[in-house]
Amino acid sequence: MKKFATLTSALLAGAFLAFPAMSAELRIGINDDADVLDPAQSRSFVGRLVYTSMCDKLVDIDQNMKIVPQLATEWAWSEDGKALTMKIRDGVKFHDGEVLDAAAVVATIERNMTMTESRRKSELSSVEKVEATGPLEVKFTLKTADVTLLAQLTDRAGMIVGPKAAKELGANFGSNPVCAGPFKFVERIQQDRIVLEKFADYWDKDRILVDKVTFLPIPDTTVKLANLRSGDLDIAERIAASDAQSVKDDPNLTYADVIGPGNMGIYVNVGNGARADNPMGKDKRLRQAFSLSIDREALGQIVFEGTSLPGNQPIPSTSPWYNKDLPVPTRDIEKAKQLMKEAGFETVDIEMQHANNTLQTQAMQVIQSMVAEAGFNVSLKATEFATLLSEQTAGNYQMSRSDWSGRIDPDGNIHQFVTCKGGLNDVKYCNPEVDKLLDEARASQDDAVRKEKYDAANVILNDELPIIYIGHQPYAYGVSKKVEGFQPSPDGMIRLLGVSKK
Amino acid sequence: MPVYIGKRLLVAIPTLLIISIFVFSLQKLLPGDPILAMAGEERDPAVLALLREKYHFNDPVIIQYFRWLGGMLTGDFGISLRTNQPVLELIGQKLPVTIQLAVMAMIFALLIGIPAGILAAVYKNRAIDYIANIFALSGLSVPNFWLGIMLILLVSVHLGWLPASGYESIFVDPVRSIKTMIMPAFVLSTALAAQLMRHTRSAMLGVLSSDYIRTARAKGLSPREIILSHTFRNALLPIITLSALLFGELLAGAVLTEQIFTIPGFGKMTVDAVFTRDYAVVQGIVMCTAIGFILMNLIADVLYAALNPRLRATL
Numbered sequence: 001m002k003k004f005a006t007l008t009s010a011l012l013a014g015a016f017l018a019f020p021a022m023s024a025e026l027r028i029g030i031n032d033d034a035d036v037l038d039p040a041q042s043r044s045f046v047g048r049l050v051y052t053s054m055c056d057k058l059v060d061i062d063q064n065m066k067i068v069p070q071l072a073t074e075w076a077w078s079e080d081g082k083a084l085t086m087k088i089r090d091g092v093k094f095h096d097g098e099v100l101d102a103a104a105v106v107a108t109i110e111r112n113m114t115m116t117e118s119r120r121k122s123e124l125s126s127v128e129k130v131e132a133t134g135p136l137e138v139k140f141t142l143k144t145a146d147v148t149l150l151a152q153l154t155d156r157a158g159m160i161v162g163p164k165a166a167k168e169l170g171a172n173f174g175s176n177p178v179c180a181g182p183f184k185f186v187e188r189i190q191q192d193r194i195v196l197e198k199f200a201d202y203w204d205k206d207r208i209l210v211d212k213v214t215f216l217p218i219p220d221t222t223v224k225l226a227n228l229r230s231g232d233l234d235i236a237e238r239i240a241a242s243d244a245q246s247v248k249d250d251p252n253l254t255y256a257d258v259i260g261p262g263n264m265g266i267y268v269n270v271g272n273g274a275r276a277d278n279p280m281g282k283d284k285r286l287r288q289a290f291s292l293s294i295d296r297e298a299l300g301q302i303v304f305e306g307t308s309l310p311g312n313q314p315i316p317s318t319s320p321w322y323n324k325d326l327p328v329p330t331r332d333i334e335k336a337k338q339l340m341k342e343a344g345f346e347t348v349d350i351e352m353q354h355a356n357n358t359l360q361t362q363a364m365q366v367i368q369s370m371v372a373e374a375g376f377n378v379s380l381k382a383t384e385f386a387t388l389l390s391e392q393t394a395g396n397y398q399m400s401r402s403d404w405s406g407r408i409d410p411d412g413n414i415h416q417f418v419t420c421k422g423g424l425n426d427v428k429y430c431n432p433e434v435d436k437l438l439d440e441a442r443a444s445q446d447d448a449v450r451k452e453k454y455d456a457a458n459v460i461l462n463d464e465l466p467i468i469y470i471g472h473q474p475y476a477y478g479v480s481k482k483v484e485g486f487q488p489s490p491d492g493m494i495r496l497l498g499v500s501k502k
Numbered sequence: 503m504p505v506y507i508g509k510r511l512l513v514a515i516p517t518l519l520i521i522s523i524f525v526f527s528l529q530k531l532l533p534g535d536p537i538l539a540m541a542g543e544e545r546d547p548a549v550l551a552l553l554r555e556k557y558h559f560n561d562p563v564i565i566q567y568f569r570w571l572g573g574m575l576t577g578d579f580g581i582s583l584r585t586n587q588p589v590l591e592l593i594g595q596k597l598p599v600t601i602q603l604a605v606m607a608m609i610f611a612l613l614i615g616i617p618a619g620i621l622a623a624v625y626k627n628r629a630i631d632y633i634a635n636i637f638a639l640s641g642l643s644v645p646n647f648w649l650g651i652m653l654i655l656l657v658s659v660h661l662g663w664l665p666a667s668g669y670e671s672i673f674v675d676p677v678r679s680i681k682t683m684i685m686p687a688f689v690l691s692t693a694l695a696a697q698l699m700r701h702t703r704s705a706m707l708g709v710l711s712s713d714y715i716r717t718a719r720a721k722g723l724s725p726r727e728i729i730l731s732h733t734f735r736n737a738l739l740p741i742i743t744l745s746a747l748l749f750g751e752l753l754a755g756a757v758l759t760e761q762i763f764t765i766p767g768f769g770k771m772t773v774d775a776v777f778t779r780d781y782a783v784v785q786g787i788v789m790c791t792a793i794g795f796i797l798m799n800l801i802a803d804v805l806y807a808a809l810n811p812r813l814r815a816t817l
Contacts, residue, residue: 033774035540035584035585036584036585036586041586043540043541043542043543043544044542116552116553116556117553117556118549119541119544119546119549121546121548121549122544122546122549171586172586174585174586175586175587189595189669189766190585190587190592190595190596190766190771191764191766191770191771191774192668192669192764192766193668216668216764217764218667218764219761219764220761220762220764222651223651223654223666223667223762223763223764226651226654226655226658226659226666226667227658227666227667227668229659230658230659230662230665230666231662232658232665232666232667232668384534384777385539385777386533386534386535386536386538386539386777386778386779387533387534389534389535389538389539390533390534390535390538390539391533393535393538393545404543405543423545423546423547424543424545
């Protein structure tokens, strides 16, 4: 009997001991395959999803998009806003065991600023130089005051990579990325999976509650949902709006969504080459009429099943930077017709290009019929995405439907799109007054002053409408009930610290 | 025979050259700029210019072509713009996946198509023939993407028997590997099985009506012997040719099936590469596929000769 008791207790103890050792793997379905796994070269949203688990940044954001410490524990701006000093967290290690110190931070930032293949140059364009002012202190010296730098450092520009690996692998860093995040790189099979495992020496390791994370690119939304429902996935990102209800109805799944910082807009060619010579491009009253004839609320209900947020500014109304004096307009066909009449038009024929996927096509057809009531004859041109992008950049369009994934600082949603020399100014809008306001907003460290400038710029932009904003995209997730602690982040990233799996 | 194979391989050289010109120029005719397509939201003009320079997109097209061709001859297929990986390495990663899918689909197709074709021929114009024909017609007309999604919903979501999608290497976990491939291979095989069934049926009917079969019947051979050793063996020739060609097509990757079941094979890589204008990858895959197709054709012809003694003399 005693023997039996000993045996049972031993077995029980064994079972309890074995329990924590059981490996918990999270399988996450993502929309596309990531590109190069190098924060300096990366340019895809899904790439950022992977980095969030793999590469810690100098600063992060919290649930309210406020900037909070990550690798930098504290920071301070100089009086004139031209210098930023950061204290680096002590005792942080890279995945290869190297120590993360001020020199490593400097090496990464310099790599981002100078490497040929780097896509981070424009994000760091205000930086004159970066230097280590102590073993754990770095100083950024800026060419001009740029308060948005901090927001840039919450993303790929602020991800610190292992200097040894970066030096050895150079532009090929993505083949075996070394960072300082909670999970380290294990393997990647193109178009199939990216595998990460728990990094035992992570500075905040107690909050890592899973051992392995596998990202699986599944572009087909139906198949992604089927995988989630059959238990092959634990989390699926960007669930299609049409699938939201079936996720909610499934007893094994939970649904979560959040409005992202991005926007959905209709670009009007107001100055980009010969095709800007069209009635819409030349007369703002027609653009106003077009905007007024769209029922944004109904559009969101029909196309996004109510998961999106109607909008009329580059920033969603959920953001503190939104100009509340310019609410989303309600549909007003009479006023639209009147504006058209003032401009001298009964009807306007116009061509609008859009990406050739189901969601966009559906949305554009709804808009087409809405604006038709005011007298706009829109001919839709479904265009394959790579072509659409080059046509839009080259100015070979009258109107073009385009999405922006959004940035944490309002500057990232406005400045480059509408300033005369903005890198993404595909409409070629140019208004010195707007330039001045947006440049000043960038330079000030006082949020109240910045808000005033953005508000003023938005008043002008809302009147001239080079870009007609129609709404803001949601980030929707389907999550298995086995997963605990998952919370959608407002930037659409999947943060896995504190997330566990039963 | 070796002379024949050598000749065929020599003929393959100009064929491949023509294909290389085609794939290269068709790519260049596509609208859209690869550097811009890759840039996504980061479209810093200075960086784009640097990258254009780095990947030689500013050179005249003819120079780009010869640079690519020269590279290929030395085994350098170029580098994927999207992921910086050498194209040859990517192809090496995908080839086993595509081969596994192709082999499994072919096995399904042969197992279903040939017996169905034999039965349909033997029981011509009887119930079995009609049933086989209905299945063949359905197999040809049901679209793969629809059948794939229905199977996923039924087998994976409702019954939970097989994983819904994904891939596992056969060397890492053979059981899971086979499990993940069953549905896609089956979906892919339906159209092939239908074609094989139709071909087997007509080839069998042709042979069944010939004189020597009548003689065999008159000799009193058992129907089993007549069908399997006399009729089927002779009907096999066109079936082999068709099978080899079908297999060659399978090696090009099954775009829709791979997309639905998220199998990282040639088809999926090709689609992704076309959408991102990853020229080197598209070119590399097309060339590889062309080589595979030419080889499969050659194998079919050689097998043909091996099975048909009359042809041997002509080679």
